[in-house]
């Protein structure tokens with residue numbers, strides 16, 4: 001079993017504190033969902049875990065099986081088994097999707113132990129068929145001209161091929177039609193198991209109709225303020241977030257005048 005432990009994490013952007021003490025423990029074989037209103041720091045948490053340079057960790061820690069993630073470079077984090085599906089995936093000019101995948105897989109392997117081309121192609125074909133993807137997507141340049149739905153499907157292809165220990169999926173469901181949502185969910189459910197843990201960030205309960213999370217957390221004003229099981233997401237769908245504010249005595253933030 002692997003464990004990702006986030007302790008009292010504080011993160012600032014351009015000197016402004018966004019995360020104000022996040023605590024979260026995710027084990028493999030668990031799917032966690034983080035929900036919360038807009039602008040509460042959910043994407044900031046994802047970016048900080050992956051080591052985006054703009055997000056300054058001012059205090060707290062992130063540990064993967066006792067290793068200090070904050071000390072790792074971005075590529076070392078990926079090598080250690082972390083995977084972030086970008087909220088807005090970017091293009092990499094001149095690199096085909098298949099090439100990108102193969103080098104991402106090999107980056108997690110030792111030198112001399114690279115995946116054979118035959119094995120890679122076999123696995124790629126199988127996974128693309130499972131995700132109902134067009135064969136020619138493999139030879140297209142990464143994300144270039146991909147529709148929103150194709151990008152998301154492609155992120156799940158990356159997930160299934162790279163097989164990370166922990167995936168952080170930020171709004172993987174946004175902008176998906178129902179068929180794409182079903183395929184994306186099918187992929188995540190397929191990954192579920194002993195060697196895999198997942199943190200899904202979503203603002204809608206809709207995704208959670210297809211992927212039942214083991215744990216649901218509500219983030220507000222830069223903190224995880226409430227945690228529960230799948231039933232918590234159901235309640236948020238019907239009742240919104242106000243009741244949590246009342247229950248916990250959370251005041252609305254007042255924007256400071258400049």
Ligand SMILES: Nc1ncnc2c1ncn2[C@@H]1O[C@H](COP(=O)(O)OP(=O)(O)O)[C@@H](O)[C@H]1O
Nearest residue numbers: 013014018037038039040041042043044045054
């Ligand atoms: N790159 C950035 N530069 C400046 N401010 C940012 C940046 N990213 C996020 N923020 C600010 O941080 C806060 C939290 O944003 P975010 O983490 O994206 O929230 P969420 O994902 O919960 O909607 C917001 O007030 C947002 O404006």
Ligand SMILES: [Mg+2]
Nearest residue numbers: 042043044087
């Ligand atoms: Mg966000």
